[in-house]
Amino acid sequence: AYLDVIAAHDEDVKAFVHVDRDAALDAAREVDRQRQAGEKLGLLAGLPVAVKDIMCTRGVPTTCCSKMLANYVPPYDAHAVTLLRNAGAVLIGKTNMDEFAMGSSTEHSYFGATRNPWDLERAPGGSSGGSAAAVAAQMAPLAVGTDTGGSIRQPAGFCGVVGMKPTYGRISRYGLVAFASSLDQIGPFANDTAGAALLLEAMSGYDNRDSTCIDTPVHPYSKTVEEPLAGLKIGVAKEHFVDGLDPEVEAAINAALGVYESQGAELREISLPHSKYAVSVYYLIAPSEASSNLARYDGVHYGHRAESFENMIDMFSASRGEGFGHEVKRRVMLGTYALSAGYYDAYYLKALKVRRLIREDFDTAFQDVDVIVSPVSPTPAFKLGAHDDDPLGMYLSDIYTLSANLAGLPGISIPAGMSSEGLPIGLQVLAPPLQEDRVLRAARMFE
Numbered sequence: 001a002y003l004d005v006i007a008a009h010d011e012d013v014k015a016f017v018h019v020d021r022d023a024a025l026d027a028a029r030e031v032d033r034q035r036q037a038g039e040k041l042g043l044l045a046g047l048p049v050a051v052k053d054i055m056c057t058r059g060v061p062t063t064c065c066s067k068m069l070a071n072y073v074p075p076y077d078a079h080a081v082t083l084l085r086n087a088g089a090v091l092i093g094k095t096n097m098d099e100f101a102m103g104s105s106t107e108h109s110y111f112g113a114t115r116n117p118w119d120l121e122r123a124p125g126g127s128s129g130g131s132a133a134a135v136a137a138q139m140a141p142l143a144v145g146t147d148t149g150g151s152i153r154q155p156a157g158f159c160g161v162v163g164m165k166p167t168y169g170r171i172s173r174y175g176l177v178a179f180a181s182s183l184d185q186i187g188p189f190a191n192d193t194a195g196a197a198l199l200l201e202a203m204s205g206y207d208n209r210d211s212t213c214i215d216t217p218v219h220p221y222s223k224t225v226e227e228p229l230a231g232l233k234i235g236v237a238k239e240h241f242v243d244g245l246d247p248e249v250e251a252a253i254n255a256a257l258g259v260y261e262s263q264g265a266e267l268r269e270i271s272l273p274h275s276k277y278a279v280s281v282y283y284l285i286a287p288s289e290a291s292s293n294l295a296r297y298d299g300v301h302y303g304h305r306a307e308s309f310e311n312m313i314d315m316f317s318a319s320r321g322e323g324f325g326h327e328v329k330r331r332v333m334l335g336t337y338a339l340s341a342g343y344y345d346a347y348y349l350k351a352l353k354v355r356r357l358i359r360e361d362f363d364t365a366f367q368d369v370d371v372i373v374s375p376v377s378p379t380p381a382f383k384l385g386a387h388d389d390d391p392l393g394m395y396l397s398d399i400y401t402l403s404a405n406l407a408g409l410p411g412i413s414i415p416a417g418m419s420s421e422g423l424p425i426g427l428q429v430l431a432p433p434l435q436e437d438r439v440l441r442a443a444r445m446f447e
Ligand code: GLN
Pocket: 101, 102, 103, 104, 126, 127, 146, 147, 148, 149, 150, 151, 152, 179, 286, 398
């Protein structure tokens, strides 16, 4: 049924860059066989899952929606993909994204933009816009994305679905194409928090092939998600309700806070004084790490190689010049600049220090509250092309989501209402590290 929806509507939405019809049908038949034979079924037995095209899938193209990797077919699966297969998931295809996950609209894809299923003239958010749109358009009940600076939560908000970024280190990054390694984290998309809990549970766990993966038992999220939290203390940061916040988004968040209060939750004002630096800090650290990670695309080891060049140096630069799109080049240049001798202390090192202050703000706030509730983004989905000549405006739209990545915290985006134009509005819930269970249960109370 999901494959039929894809066939009927994905020409308009463009959520997928690769659909694996035959392999999906084979996998579904295998689950049927297991069921009939009375074998033990996995957590995701028979459930279709769409996977962002930044995660390595054995024998299936993994392009990062870049010309650089347009012909890359990995010989191995990402750890999270292995866990999905082991849990009986049916992998139906790879979803569209901003090139190398750099963007907030899925317009920076080499294969063309994904469109928001609620309004095809609008962006689905990004960079995991294909995964969010696939769930919103009923092309898959579950999807996987990655969140380096909001790339799961913001598109979930724009598309009216649930999207979650776990604690940094909860899910192995082995086989995830690196963008900014100290921020990248894999996470689930679903129609509701129960679905997100299920997919999170299936993908979590220790893996020694990612040195930052946390070795702690996986909580049975899907078993506890329905249990409301008694005496929940909700932090509301005054810095989150300032200029630039759309009044309809503000009204939806305030209404949601009222729903929590009616269930016995207590609201407390908190302060996150360094959150105003999150955009500046993120757009120094993420491009710096990206400039280093993307140095591997040299036309020799991986991906695109220019056809004509004079010498070796020319081969590197021609291959990179042809293989990377504008936004990726912008990030590599910003990052190379911030890391260069003479600027390192002033920009990169300074950004790392402020990153620590942002984390400490959260540590202080969480001494007093259990979760923090905020908007996901300042506005509902913007029009395609709205930020074409305005990269800074696009970066500023990440204001509410970046801090969780800089601090390594888990966070979720859930639907919290509709704008007068009929566009979804998202609500964000954040909690201390490894408190995914608390995030999910608090979000479920509002659903
Ligand atoms: N919008 C942010 C960026 O462009 C976040 C991307 C992400 O989380 N992958 O870098």
